[in-house]
Amino acid sequence: MGLKIGGEVEKVDGKLLSYTDFVEKYLVKNQPVILTGLMDHWRACKDWVLDNGDPNFRFLSTYFGNSRVQVADCGMREFTDQKRMEMSVSEFIDQWTQLSAARKDSGSDGNSLLYLKDWHFVKEYPDYVAYSTPKFFCDDWLNLYLDKYTMHNDPDTCQNRNEIICSDYRFVYMGAKGTWTPLHADVFRSYSWSANVCGRKQWYFLPPSQRHLVFDRHMKSSVYNIFEEGCKSNFTGFEEAIWWECTQEKNEIIFVPSGWYHQVHNLEDTVSINHNWFNGHNISWVWDLLLREYHEAREYIEDIKDISDNFEGLCQRNLAANAGMNFYDFFVFMVRFSFANLVLLCNLTNTKKLSWSSSEVVPLVIFNLKSTQCIALEMESTGQWKNSGVTIDLRETMEDQTFMEFCNLMARTYGAIYEQSEKKSDTDKAVLEDMELSFFDFSGSRICTPEDLVTFIDCALKLS
Numbered sequence: 001m002g003l004k005i006g007g008e009v010e011k012v013d014g015k016l017l018s019y020t021d022f023v024e025k026y027l028v029k030n031q032p033v034i035l036t037g038l039m040d041h042w043r044a045c046k047d048w049v050l051d052n053g054d055p056n057f058r059f060l061s062t063y064f065g066n067s068r069v070q071v072a073d074c075g076m077r078e079f080t081d082q083k084r085m086e087m088s089v090s091e092f093i094d095q096w097t098q099l100s101a102a103r104k105d106s107g108s109d110g111n112s113l114l115y116l117k118d119w120h121f122v123k124e125y126p127d128y129v130a131y132s133t134p135k136f137f138c139d140d141w142l143n144l145y146l147d148k149y150t151m152h153n154d155p156d157t158c159q160n161r162n163e164i165i166c167s168d169y170r171f172v173y174m175g176a177k178g179t180w181t182p183l184h185a186d187v188f189r190s191y192s193w194s195a196n197v198c199g200r201k202q203w204y205f206l207p208p209s210q211r212h213l214v215f216d217r218h219m220k221s222s223v224y225n226i227f228e229e230g231c232k233s234n235f236t237g238f239e240e241a242i243w244w245e246c247t248q249e250k251n252e253i254i255f256v257p258s259g260w261y262h263q264v265h266n267l268e269d270t271v272s273i274n275h276n277w278f279n280g281h282n283i284s285w286v287w288d289l290l291l292r293e294y295h296e297a298r299e300y301i302e303d304i305k306d307i308s309d310n311f312e313g314l315c316q317r318n319l320a321a322n323a324g325m326n327f328y329d330f331f332v333f334m335v336r337f338s339f340a341n342l343v344l345l346c347n348l349t350n351t352k353k354l355s356w357s358s359s360e361v362v363p364l365v366i367f368n369l370k371s372t373q374c375i376a377l378e379m380e381s382t383g384q385w386k387n388s389g390v391t392i393d394l395r396e397t398m399e400d401q402t403f404m405e406f407c408n409l410m411a412r413t414y415g416a417i418y419e420q421s422e423k424k425s426d427t428d429k430a431v432l433e434d435m436e437l438s439f440f441d442f443s444g445s446r447i448c449t450p451e452d453l454v455t456f457i458d459c460a461l462k463l464s
């Protein structure tokens with residue numbers, strides 16, 4: 001018996017959809033959708049694709065051939081993912097074209113299929129503007145933050161592995177017909193969007209409410225390939241699962257909501273661009289996952305608790321190694337992010353110096369502050385903050401050039417969502433000086449714990 005298919009992913013013309021409608025129908029409800037008509041002017045759709053719709057291998061190899069990339073062997077499982085290797089883009093393309101030629105000659109599919117994944121293209125080629133992120137996906141706290149800061153600074157973990165791996169969550173994927181991605185929910189339980197520059201993809205989705213059906217009894221291991229024979233016997237709920245299926249065509253963008261498990265198959269030679277991202281609508285998913293992974297990291301080393309000098313530090317270190325960030329990284333991120341929202345709010349509500357329309361951005365900024373505050377309250381209840389060593393001095397932060405750049409980037413991004421990009425939106429220093437006098441007097445200027453962050457946001461909201 002095949003999969004039970006129950007749900008249908010809507011297809012909507014992105015040009016006719018307002019930002020507010022997208023938020024209400026898909027972000028808030030956490031529902032998938034395919035958007036059309038948003039890639040018309042993308043450089044990637046011209047440079048990377050031949051007239052017959054195939055990938056332009058010669059162009060990709062000539063201009064980007066030297067990049068080192070991660071390539072998955074779709075025929076080889078390694079733990080919960082496919083086995084990965086590193087090679088140059090031109091080596092990858094050579095293997096792809098040889099394989100396609102061999103397939104044409106023999107008529108067989110071959111058994112080794114290579115899939116280029118997670119290529120940090122934007123970070124590597126910032127001046128080659130391959131595409132512009134559609135406004136629906138611009139309220140992206142993750143990539144906005146990573147454009148100015150790093151998430152985790154421990155030299156033992158991600159920095160050591162590779163600077164670029166942690167640098168952003170904007171990727172290019174390229175794979176021949178038949179390449180695929182095993183069943184998974186996205187990193188940090190973020191949203192993702194994925195755009196087909198050429199080719200087609202088949203998506204199989206499982207809503208979060210049915211997640212337990214693809215896990216074993218202990219909720220430890222999950223299904224790798226939904227078409228594998230063993231699924232029914234190893235995962236007893238599997239047959240009850242009701243899947244959503246859809247085909248994403250060339251020049252279409254799919255929105256993948258938080259926590260939806262999905263498996264993806266390339267039906268033709270396909271090049272796609274995808275981002276992972278989170279914002280005020282799904283930040284609670286990120287925190288819930290981090291908390292769950294923290295408990296797992298703790299449980300794993302419980303037996304050395306009594307002989308360890310700094311057991312909590314070790315748990316946080318392991319959490320960062322597994323999840324890409326730990327509680328403190330997430331906390332620092334939330335403090336900087338809230339503070340930048342406050343700066344933006346002050347600029348927007350200072351009517352004397354108002355330089356661009358604030359009517360739509362102010363509610364978004366207030367929503368951001370409130371959703372961050374909710375998470376800070378939850379963080380506080382974990383009680384891990386006594387000796388965390390985290391201190392963020394807001395006066396110092398305000399003097400920091402990187403923070404000012406972060407505030408400006410945020411202002412420009414939120415301006416662009418509401419199509420205010422032509423007008424000046426940079427942070428006004430004079431407004432900040434006014435703010436400093438009035439604000440720090442009653443909020444204090446140091447943030448060390450989630451409790452401090454809650455108080456800080458309370459004060460910030462009073463200004464609105």
Ligand SMILES: O=C(O)CCC(=O)C(=O)O
Nearest residue numbers: 180181192194256264274
């Ligand atoms: O395109 C693929 O193979 C996988 C993409 C994916 O899982 C995602 O965008 O979340």
